[in-house]
Amino acid sequence: MAAPAIPPIRLGLIGTGLAIEKLHWPALCGLADRYVVTAFTDSSAGQCRRFAGYSGVDPALAVAARTALLAREDVDAVLVSVPIPHLYEVARDALAAGKDVFCEKPAGADAEQAAAFLSLAVAHPDRTFMVGENYFYRDDLRYARALLDDGAIGRPHLMAWRHAGQSVPRAGGFTGTPWRQRPRYRGGVHLDFGVHHIAQIRLLCGDIARVHGAVQTANRTIDAPSDLTLNLVFTGGAIGNYTASFPDIPIPPEPNDMRLYGTEGVLVLGGSEAERRVTRSGADATTHTTVFRGSDNGYRAELADFADAVQFGGRPVGSVAQSVANAMVVQRAFDSAERATALTLDPVPGAGPVPLWRPRGSAGLFDGLPGQRSSSTASFAA
Numbered sequence: 001m002a003a004p005a006i007p008p009i010r011l012g013l014i015g016t017g018l019a020i021e022k023l024h025w026p027a028l029c030g031l032a033d034r035y036v037v038t039a040f041t042d043s044s045a046g047q048c049r050r051f052a053g054y055s056g057v058d059p060a061l062a063v064a065a066r067t068a069l070l071a072r073e074d075v076d077a078v079l080v081s082v083p084i085p086h087l088y089e090v091a092r093d094a095l096a097a098g099k100d101v102f103c104e105k106p107a108g109a110d111a112e113q114a115a116a117f118l119s120l121a122v123a124h125p126d127r128t129f130m131v132g133e134n135y136f137y138r139d140d141l142r143y144a145r146a147l148l149d150d151g152a153i154g155r156p157h158l159m160a161w162r163h164a165g166q167s168v169p170r171a172g173g174f175t176g177t178p179w180r181q182r183p184r185y186r187g188g189v190h191l192d193f194g195v196h197h198i199a200q201i202r203l204l205c206g207d208i209a210r211v212h213g214a215v216q217t218a219n220r221t222i223d224a225p226s227d228l229t230l231n232l233v234f235t236g237g238a239i240g241n242y243t244a245s246f247p248d249i250p251i252p253p254e255p256n257d258m259r260l261y262g263t264e265g266v267l268v269l270g271g272s273e274a275e276r277r278v279t280r281s282g283a284d285a286t287t288h289t290t291v292f293r294g295s296d297n298g299y300r301a302e303l304a305d306f307a308d309a310v311q312f313g314g315r316p317v318g319s320v321a322q323s324v325a326n327a328m329v330v331q332r333a334f335d336s337a338e339r340a341t342a343l344t345l346d347p348v349p350g351a352g353p354v355p356l357w358r359p360r361g362s363a364g365l366f367d368g369l370p371g372q373r374s375s376s377t378a379s380f381a382a
């Protein structure tokens with residue numbers, strides 16, 4: 001006799017803005033056997049109507065206030081997707097109400113609140129509490145991490161990554177939200193978007209022991225530093241540089257590749273969201289490129305990991321501690337910039353090396369996930 005199916009998690013949405021519309025709702029649609037939305041709320045009634053309109057979720061499931069949503073017995077877990085300054089208070093109330101919580105990143109609007117996020121997780125050991133970090137779940141990044149774990153480029157000794165891209169308010173886009181233009185969180189765009197890059201760096205290069213940061217303010221549409229450059233020393237001994245710039249003027253197309261230099265080869269991660277590329281070269285100047293298309297940047301996988309933790313136990317890869325570790329690199333970089341000195345990073349309790357996520361019960365990296373991969377070989381020998 002077949003085992004009875006586990007009923008889907010009854011999910012409440014708190015905040016139904018852009019991240020839900022563009023990222024989480026498409027992912028939830030692919031996880032209909034794991035989740036069913038039983039209630040949703042947003043401080044804007046218009047956003048509630050908009051969500052009901054495009055999702056097809058019954059408008060009668062809209063709840064006027066989050067306290068009312070949290071009091072409902074037909075909500076097992078909540079997805080918190082409100083502006084960064086409000087994430088903590090909403091996650092705290094949801095845990096106090098006995099819900100499992102998937103909270104959007106970053107873990108803390110500043111270092112003090114990052115510590116409060118950690119304490120909140122410690123205070124609720126009986127709940128699944130996750131702070132989303134989709135980059136831990138991206139197919140191309142997990143593939144690259146598996147290559148590194150297999151020693152594909154020998155001992156990585158240097159990381160070099162420059163990311164530059166225009167950022168101006170665009171209606172209907174993330175940059176169009178007023179709370180991002182006048183950020184009430186330390187780090188501005190580097191805590192909001194750059195924290196994903198830090199997650200990528202930690203996933204692939206390991207933990208960061210020391211950081212020397214500098215910042216510049218050169219975007220007239222954002223009331224916070226647009227440029228950040230970091231010199232990094234990793235706990236494993238490798239060194240690196242990460243530079244991110246979000247100017248308000250258009251800039252010529254840039255590769256924005258991350259390069260990892262090892263004793264036996266080089267790994268280059270590039271491409272756009274539509275087509276990610278991982279290229280490995282060896283000492284014989286041969287390159288092996290794998291192209292990833294149709295992947296969703298890890299949103300479905302992170303929600304699958306959360307559902308696994310809620311339904312089967314265990315700890316998700318995107319733990320609160322891991323997200324705090326990401327956020328603290330940004331905070332420490334800003335401390336370093338303000339003090340004009342290199343600073344060490346304290347290990348975050350419960351974090352450590354980022355585990356490599358694989359679909360539950362699978363030895364492979366991509367089982368059951370959307371997306372296609374293709375590989376090719378070339379040479380850059382003279």
Ligand SMILES: NC(=O)c1ccc[n+]([C@@H]2O[C@H](COP(=O)([O-])OP(=O)(O)OC[C@H]3O[C@@H](n4cnc5c(N)ncnc54)[C@H](O)[C@@H]3O)[C@@H](O)[C@H]2O)c1
Binds near residue numbers: 015017082086105132
């Ligand atoms: N993982 C990612 O790639 C990614 C991408 C974008 C945004 N995010 C995160 O998602 C969150 C939301 O970002 P967004 O771009 O959707 O912002 P948004 O402004 O588009 O949406 C936020 C929504 O929350 C509502 N809201 C504000 N305060 C509220 C409260 N106290 N209770 C209920 N609703 C409230 C607003 O009315 C709005 O509809 C942020 O924390 C952001 O960091 C993550």
